Amino acid sequence: MPCRSGPATPELAVSLPRHSDPIAAIATAPGRGGVGIVRLSGRSLAPVIEALCGRSLRAREATYLAFRDQDGSAIDHGLAIHFPAPHSYTGEDVLELQAHGGPVVLQLLLARVLAAGAEPDPATGQPRLANLRVAQPGEFTERAFLNDRIDLAQAEAIADLIDASTAAAARSASRSLAGEFSSEIHALRDALIHLRMLVEATLDFPEEDIDFLRQADAHGQLAKLQQTLVRVMARTRQGALLREGIKVVIAGQPNAGKSSLLNALAGAELAIVTPVPGTTRDKVAQTIQIEGVPLHVIDTAGLRESADEVEKIGIARAWAEIEGADAVLFLHDLTRADATEYRAADAGIAGALATKLSKHIPVVEVWNKLDAVPANARDAAPRTGVRLSAKTGAGLDTLRRTLLDIAGWQSAPEGVYIARERHVQALRRVDEHLAQAAGHLASAAQALDLLAEELRLAQNALGEITGEFTSDDLLGVIFSQFCIGK
Numbered sequence: 001m002p003c004r005s006g007p008a009t010p011e012l013a014v015s016l017p018r019h020s021d022p023i024a025a026i027a028t029a030p031g032r033g034g035v036g037i038v039r040l041s042g043r044s045l046a047p048v049i050e051a052l053c054g055r056s057l058r059a060r061e062a063t064y065l066a067f068r069d070q071d072g073s074a075i076d077h078g079l080a081i082h083f084p085a086p087h088s089y090t091g092e093d094v095l096e097l098q099a100h101g102g103p104v105v106l107q108l109l110l111a112r113v114l115a116a117g118a119e120p121d122p123a124t125g126q127p128r129l130a131n132l133r134v135a136q137p138g139e140f141t142e143r144a145f146l147n148d149r150i151d152l153a154q155a156e157a158i159a160d161l162i163d164a165s166t167a168a169a170a171r172s173a174s175r176s177l178a179g180e181f182s183s184e185i186h187a188l189r190d191a192l193i194h195l196r197m198l199v200e201a202t203l204d205f206p207e208e209d210i211d212f213l214r215q216a217d218a219h220g221q222l223a224k225l226q227q228t229l230v231r232v233m234a235r236t237r238q239g240a241l242l243r244e245g246i247k248v249v250i251a252g253q254p255n256a257g258k259s260s261l262l263n264a265l266a267g268a269e270l271a272i273v274t275p276v277p278g279t280t281r282d283k284v285a286q287t288i289q290i291e292g293v294p295l296h297v298i299d300t301a302g303l304r305e306s307a308d309e310v311e312k313i314g315i316a317r318a319w320a321e322i323e324g325a326d327a328v329l330f331l332h333d334l335t336r337a338d339a340t341e342y343r344a345a346d347a348g349i350a351g352a353l354a355t356k357l358s359k360h361i362p363v364v365e366v367w368n369k370l371d372a373v374p375a376n377a378r379d380a381a382p383r384t385g386v387r388l389s390a391k392t393g394a395g396l397d398t399l400r401r402t403l404l405d406i407a408g409w410q411s412a413p414e415g416v417y418i419a420r421e422r423h424v425q426a427l428r429r430v431d432e433h434l435a436q437a438a439g440h441l442a443s444a445a446q447a448l449d450l451l452a453e454e455l456r457l458a459q460n461a462l463g464e465i466t467g468e469f470t471s472d473d474l475l476g477v478i479f480s481q482f483c484i485g486k
């Protein structure tokens, strides 16, 4: 993705929090066209507004004016909007200069903004905006998070909305951004806090003891919490699937029709197809979508013993892809499926797949070239898996269904909110702590302090999702994955 960059370098310890500096950035990918925005966020932007726009601006109203260079000449004419704190995206003072979208004019405008901040304010002799600097990727959104405008799951949803690879993913991201996912997490947290209060109260007044928990139906509350969690986990897994998709590798002997199958699934002539066995050397990858679920499909070199230097490299790459797959389509050529030699080679590949792949990676047997076998022979051999023709498209729908099943896709995109693998993992930890807690609650010994501790840990794991309990390192990684200006 063009705007992705590596994790930010670790911050040096400084006395001021990093987010107190005023920042500026070009908020639209430069060179992409129409209108570009230079955006500022910080405390009291008024002096810079005065310098750039030659006047003060009415709150949250677009004003057409000249963006002024130091000598008063116009860099560009455009719309300026001032969002006074706290009613802005970041919760700070925000200024937007909406200019013509050329990369050079936007760079000029950004440079002018930075210079205007450093210049002495005629009124005070001090810099108009001390420490004004260019924003890091994701820093506007990070401030929105730090200033409690949005929680971490919503901030992530903004990045996911921008990066969405399917319409369904974009709609789901929009739902998460609106807080649907967060509110489920908050509801879980509130129920957990209620239960914790009961347990802590019992700990504080030991004479009340177990009866107190029984009267308050702590068991029932915990069981209900666990049930709700199961539902939230299922939806979250769907959301993560919508965001991340799965990696499907097409493997098999040369000439089985792997490249033809990729092309058929993608609906485009992406990979070279010829009758010559050993045509594909490098992998060919394409993301397709089925019901909005992104599938990263990879066509590989045909697997066989080869003396050809180039082909050998291709085959090694094929195995590397296979080992990183979430699912493998093991493609066979129906027209040759009864030949002894062919079957022996297939058995060799099957054996290698079994040793190289972990057990939970599904391998789907796919029998291709259904169109080329005589109609009366089609049903003869009982073959498990999917029979299809990459050439005519027969059977492709069955393959698509199979792929969705393997991915674990259940719901229609309506009602799914976007989520990340990170969230799924956190919920899994919540689940484990609740299971431990249930054990303590049920045990004759009634280890109340252990129960309380598990509930506390469960709440912490929930808090990692919304950002209440998230390490600075992780925050740094999450926000550094944003575009600059976002």
Ligand SMILES: Nc1nc2c(c(=O)[nH]1)N(C=O)[C@@H](CNc1ccc(C(=O)N[C@@H](CCC(=O)O)C(=O)O)cc1)CN2
Pocket (backbone or CB within 6 Å): 083, 086, 087, 088, 089, 096
């Ligand atoms: N021009 C522009 N368009 C944009 C953005 C932006 O920053 N600028 N956004 C950037 O991502 C998104 C919109 N996000 C925004 C979120 C909150 C506020 C805001 O001013 N909130 C105030 C007032 C809310 C209200 O009037 O009801 C607040 O929450 O107090 C603005 C933009 C998409 N479009």
Ligand SMILES: Nc1nc2c(ncn2[C@@H]2O[C@H](COP(=O)(O)OP(=O)(O)OP(=O)(O)O)[C@@H](O)[C@H]2O)c(=O)[nH]1
Pocket (backbone or CB within 6 Å): 253, 254, 255, 256, 257, 258, 259, 260, 261, 272, 273, 274, 275, 276, 277, 278, 279, 280, 281, 300, 301, 302, 303, 368, 369, 370, 371, 372, 388, 389, 390, 391, 392
């Ligand atoms: N009749 C028929 N021919 C097919 C079908 N699929 C592929 N073929 C033909 O089989 C030959 C090999 O197809 P490819 O898609 O290049 O096979 P591959 O598995 O990618 O081969 P390598 O890249 O060499 O490993 C080509 O001549 C295709 O036209 C099919 O469903 N029916």
Ligand SMILES: [Mg+2]
Pocket (backbone or CB within 6 Å): 258, 259, 260, 271, 272, 273, 279, 280, 299, 300, 301, 302
């Ligand atoms: Mg090929």
